[in-house]
Amino acid sequence: MDDTVTFTIPRTQLPRVVIIGGGFAGVKLAKSIAHKRFQTVLIDKHNYHTFQPLLYQVATGGLEPGSIAYPLRRAFKRTPNFHFRVGEVQDVRPAQQCVTTSIGEIYYDYLVIATGSTNNFFNLKDDADQFMPLKTVPEALNLRSILLQNMEKALLTQDEGLRKQFMSVVIVGAGPSGVELAGAISEMRKYVLPKDYPELDFSQMEVHLFEMADAVLPPMSDKSSANALAALERFGVQVHLHTAITSYDGNFATDDSGQQYRAETFIWTAGVKGAPPAGLSKEALVPGDRIRVDRYNRVEGFENIFAIGDVAAMVTDKTPKGHPMLAPVAMQQGEHLANNLERLQADQLMAPFEYFDKGNMATIGRNNAVVDLKLKSFSGFPAWFIWMFVHIFQLIGFRNKAIVFIDWVWNYFTYDRALRLIIRPYRKPGRTVITAEGPKDK
Amino acid sequence: MDDTVTFTIPRTQLPRVVIIGGGFAGVKLAKSIAHKRFQTVLIDKHNYHTFQPLLYQVATGGLEPGSIAYPLRRAFKRTPNFHFRVGEVQDVRPAQQCVTTSIGEIYYDYLVIATGSTNNFFNLKDDADQFMPLKTVPEALNLRSILLQNMEKALLTQDEGLRKQFMSVVIVGAGPSGVELAGAISEMRKYVLPKDYPELDFSQMEVHLFEMADAVLPPMSDKSSANALAALERFGVQVHLHTAITSYDGNFATDDSGQQYRAETFIWTAGVKGAPPAGLSKEALVPGDRIRVDRYNRVEGFENIFAIGDVAAMVTDKTPKGHPMLAPVAMQQGEHLANNLERLQADQLMAPFEYFDKGNMATIGRNNAVVDLKLKSFSGFPAWFIWMFVHIFQLIGFRNKAIVFIDWVWNYFTYDRALRLIIRPYRKPGRTVITAEGPKDK
Numbered sequence: 001m002d003d004t005v006t007f008t009i010p011r012t013q014l015p016r017v018v019i020i021g022g023g024f025a026g027v028k029l030a031k032s033i034a035h036k037r038f039q040t041v042l043i044d045k046h047n048y049h050t051f052q053p054l055l056y057q058v059a060t061g062g063l064e065p066g067s068i069a070y071p072l073r074r075a076f077k078r079t080p081n082f083h084f085r086v087g088e089v090q091d092v093r094p095a096q097q098c099v100t101t102s103i104g105e106i107y108y109d110y111l112v113i114a115t116g117s118t119n120n121f122f123n124l125k126d127d128a129d130q131f132m133p134l135k136t137v138p139e140a141l142n143l144r145s146i147l148l149q150n151m152e153k154a155l156l157t158q159d160e161g162l163r164k165q166f167m168s169v170v171i172v173g174a175g176p177s178g179v180e181l182a183g184a185i186s187e188m189r190k191y192v193l194p195k196d197y198p199e200l201d202f203s204q205m206e207v208h209l210f211e212m213a214d215a216v217l218p219p220m221s222d223k224s225s226a227n228a229l230a231a232l233e234r235f236g237v238q239v240h241l242h243t244a245i246t247s248y249d250g251n252f253a254t255d256d257s258g259q260q261y262r263a264e265t266f267i268w269t270a271g272v273k274g275a276p277p278a279g280l281s282k283e284a285l286v287p288g289d290r291i292r293v294d295r296y297n298r299v300e301g302f303e304n305i306f307a308i309g310d311v312a313a314m315v316t317d318k319t320p321k322g323h324p325m326l327a328p329v330a331m332q333q334g335e336h337l338a339n340n341l342e343r344l345q346a347d348q349l350m351a352p353f354e355y356f357d358k359g360n361m362a363t364i365g366r367n368n369a370v371v372d373l374k375l376k377s378f379s380g381f382p383a384w385f386i387w388m389f390v391h392i393f394q395l396i397g398f399r400n401k402a403i404v405f406i407d408w409v410w411n412y413f414t415y416d417r418a419l420r421l422i423i424r425p426y427r428k429p430g431r432t433v434i435t436a437e438g439p440k441d442k
Numbered sequence: 443m444d445d446t447v448t449f450t451i452p453r454t455q456l457p458r459v460v461i462i463g464g465g466f467a468g469v470k471l472a473k474s475i476a477h478k479r480f481q482t483v484l485i486d487k488h489n490y491h492t493f494q495p496l497l498y499q500v501a502t503g504g505l506e507p508g509s510i511a512y513p514l515r516r517a518f519k520r521t522p523n524f525h526f527r528v529g530e531v532q533d534v535r536p537a538q539q540c541v542t543t544s545i546g547e548i549y550y551d552y553l554v555i556a557t558g559s560t561n562n563f564f565n566l567k568d569d570a571d572q573f574m575p576l577k578t579v580p581e582a583l584n585l586r587s588i589l590l591q592n593m594e595k596a597l598l599t600q601d602e603g604l605r606k607q608f609m610s611v612v613i614v615g616a617g618p619s620g621v622e623l624a625g626a627i628s629e630m631r632k633y634v635l636p637k638d639y640p641e642l643d644f645s646q647m648e649v650h651l652f653e654m655a656d657a658v659l660p661p662m663s664d665k666s667s668a669n670a671l672a673a674l675e676r677f678g679v680q681v682h683l684h685t686a687i688t689s690y691d692g693n694f695a696t697d698d699s700g701q702q703y704r705a706e707t708f709i710w711t712a713g714v715k716g717a718p719p720a721g722l723s724k725e726a727l728v729p730g731d732r733i734r735v736d737r738y739n740r741v742e743g744f745e746n747i748f749a750i751g752d753v754a755a756m757v758t759d760k761t762p763k764g765h766p767m768l769a770p771v772a773m774q775q776g777e778h779l780a781n782n783l784e785r786l787q788a789d790q791l792m793a794p795f796e797y798f799d800k801g802n803m804a805t806i807g808r809n810n811a812v813v814d815l816k817l818k819s820f821s822g823f824p825a826w827f828i829w830m831f832v833h834i835f836q837l838i839g840f841r842n843k844a845i846v847f848i849d850w851v852w853n854y855f856t857y858d859r860a861l862r863l864i865i866r867p868y869r870k871p872g873r874t875v876i877t878a879e880g881p882k883d884k
Contacts, residue, residue: 005595005598005599006598006599007598008598008600046863047862048862048863048864048865065863065865066506066860066863067506069863071860071862071863073862074638074860074862077637078640085594085597085598086591086594103598137863148489152489152528155450155527156448156449156527156545157448157450158448158450195519195520196515197515199525397860399852400860403845406844406845406848407841407845410844418508419508420489420490420513420516421490421507421508421513421579422489422490422528423490423511
């Protein structure tokens with residue numbers, strides 16, 4: 001840390017709520033307490049909020065990052081008693097009511113941990129530097145670059161096996177991210193890439209999707225899972241259910257039966273775990289690195305520390321493993337906690353949190369999605385239309401809604417993905433990759 | 443270079459034209475010979491064409507890179523006998539009619555060098571790692587990040603001088619880039635940044651513009667230069683004419699009278715020089731590293747090597763230093779050379795190139811621009827309107843035109859610059875900068 005850096009926000013008479021993380025949970029909480037009597041300090045590693053459900057469209061050239069990410073300062077402009085800082089938390093020190101961060105020490109009256117989740121590579125940790133994850137905007141842009149770079153590399157070899165390797169993609173995990181990405185990449189294979197690369201034979205490009213469970217989109221209804229599987233196979237995605245990947249060496253992915261799949265692009269969407277800050281005791285965590293919270297999202301053992309969103313595990317009879325790690329849960333917990341903090345300040349009893357499940361959805365390319373509502377599941381064009389409407393509606397800000405709408409209309413009618421710029425040349429460790437400066441060795 | 447990399451484009455009976463560089467000149471040439479009887483090979487470091495006149499809007503958060511850059515493969519889809527490769531030229535070997543590149547050896551019948559220009563730091567070369575240039579998309583994104591990061595850093599210090607340093611900007615060079623950037627940054631200071639950073643006092647933020655000549659926009663008419671200067675000063679830009687910067691140490695810029703200016707952001711738009719490939723003799727170059735060409739854009743001493751655009755210096759009585767390094771010259775030379783190559787193939791005489799100057803323009807923020815036509819100069823709102831219309835019209839592709847139009851309408855009515863994401867944390871060498879991972883020391 002720089003000596004010149006000091007955390008300079010003055011205390012007022014208002015109780016200070018420090019929120020770590022500007023994801024769905026943290027932003028919703030900060031918005032919801034904005035006009036209550038608190039001083040709010042929001043800290044995040046990035047200066048923007050990411051709408052993660054559409055990251056896969058950034059990765060496949062359909063949307064710009066600026067359309068799905070939103071500057072946090074802009075989201076809170078003219079919000080009274082609100083302060084935002086870019087910084088990273090190093091340590092929580094409950095005894096001092098203090099958080100140590102890269103930008104100094106921040107004292108709190110209430111601390112809310114909304115640090116979300118991170119990739120869980122399980123026993124493949126050692127191979128993980130060869131993986132492309134998809135949790136952040138920079139990762140999505142890296143994936144966009146590597147997909148396109150690999151096509152450029154495919155043009156530069158006369159070795160057929162190698163050419164096929166550069167073109168092929170392995171995706172691990174058939175949750176919404178994996179399924180939507182597999183659909184988008186096979187659409188690119190069908191409509192976009194053959195126009196850009198008439199010299200390549202795209203019947204050689206394989207798209208594999210691996211899932212350990214016995215269905216794609218495992219948390220959805222059987223009907224929706226079956227519909228999604230059928231749609232993926234129609235798009236030419238090779239789906240491997242009940243199959244685990246046991247290694248990836250940069251060239252070959254190996255599954256648990258010993259079968260090998262040759263692919264240069266290896267995308268990991270298989271697992272997430274909580275991303276708690278340091279300084280909490282091991283006992284505060286459940287398996288999967290989430291923080292155990294009570295019905296009020298309070299971290300067990302503390303009066304004034306809360307956790308919300310993906311990082312929180314509220315273990316109840318109905319949710320023995322905590323709630324699913326989804327945006328709606330995070331937003332509902334953020335809003336609920338705002339009211340509970342107000343109750344706490346007024347010496348009232350807090351209300352227990354109840355998740356209201358509005359349903360689940362995923363899209364698998366053009367005209368195709370699956371939607372599970374409480375009473376009904378449906379798929380195809382109507383589901384796809386609802387999927388688009390719901391996602392546009394949830395974006396922050398009118399500009400982003402408008403630009404995404406225009407880009408989608410454009411992509412739909414032109415069968416195009418316009419944003420095929422290799423701006424962040426990405427290099428696998430130890431590999432030759434075509435960069436802006438030409439191919440480079442390790 | 444990787445052993446597995448081979449340049450694999452087969453020769454046909456058609457004569458092969460190899461074009462180095464996908465800027466205005468190279469793209470125009472490739473488009474213009476597309477339906478003539480040539481095999482065209484275009485090679486560029488990037489997989490996209492950059493519309494450089496609007497880079498400053500990417501740097502100041504008004505436009506996304508995808509709106510002003512265009513994938514080269516998309517620009518040439520379904521073009522017969524056309525091949526594009528991402529790669530970098532290492533060496534031209536006229537004796538073998540061959541170009542050595544990062545992706546292998548490419549043989550040619552006609553070679554066209556359209557490598558453009560690069561930054562010229564003159565005698566400030568040693569300080570240049572502290573400069574922010576603005577010639578490429580990644581540079582524009584880096585500048586966007588550093589402008590915003592420096593505001594975040596300004597919040598983290600209690601040292602008034604340091605805070606002012608983080609907020610202040612020095613721009614060297616009052617050509618179109620420097621003037622347009624100074625206008626855009628002072629607009630951000632007035633309309634955008636105070637909303638994002640209510641804790642900062644923007645009367646402390648200085649924007650300095652330095653120019654060695656005795657007018658801003660030196661190649662334009664006296665009237666336009668005077669109008670531009672008046673507009674800049676109205677916007678609060680401190681313009682220093684007849685003044686050279688002699689050093690910048692990362693904290694202070696020093697001018698030729700010894701006066702010092704404290705600023706963290708130091709932007710260099712002062713000089714360009716040709717960017718010729720290696721392998722041509724020193725005698726082929728004029729001062730400023732441009733390649734001396736005859737009236738047919740032929741490199742002196744060679745029958746089948748041509749240079750067009752910024753890198754070419756066609757020295758005539760009317761143009762003793764070659765043509766100005768502008769997009770219209772590059773495009774006209776590209777188109778003209780296409781016809782001359784066809785004439786050469788048909789054993790006809792080539793036609794000498796004549797530049798048709800349609801005029802010159804620059805904008806200085808909202809409602810304000812200067813336009814010089816052959817017979818008339820004007821400024822203010824009508825000039826600004828024409829500036830917008832001409833620039834939108836010149837962008838490649840309907841999508842980019844539409845998105846830029848929408849972004850501009852949006853920016854105009856909201857007084858906003860929406861794209862304030864710090865996605866490429868930029869670090870000055872040896873300096874602490876707030877990155878996505880928090881501030882980091884050298």
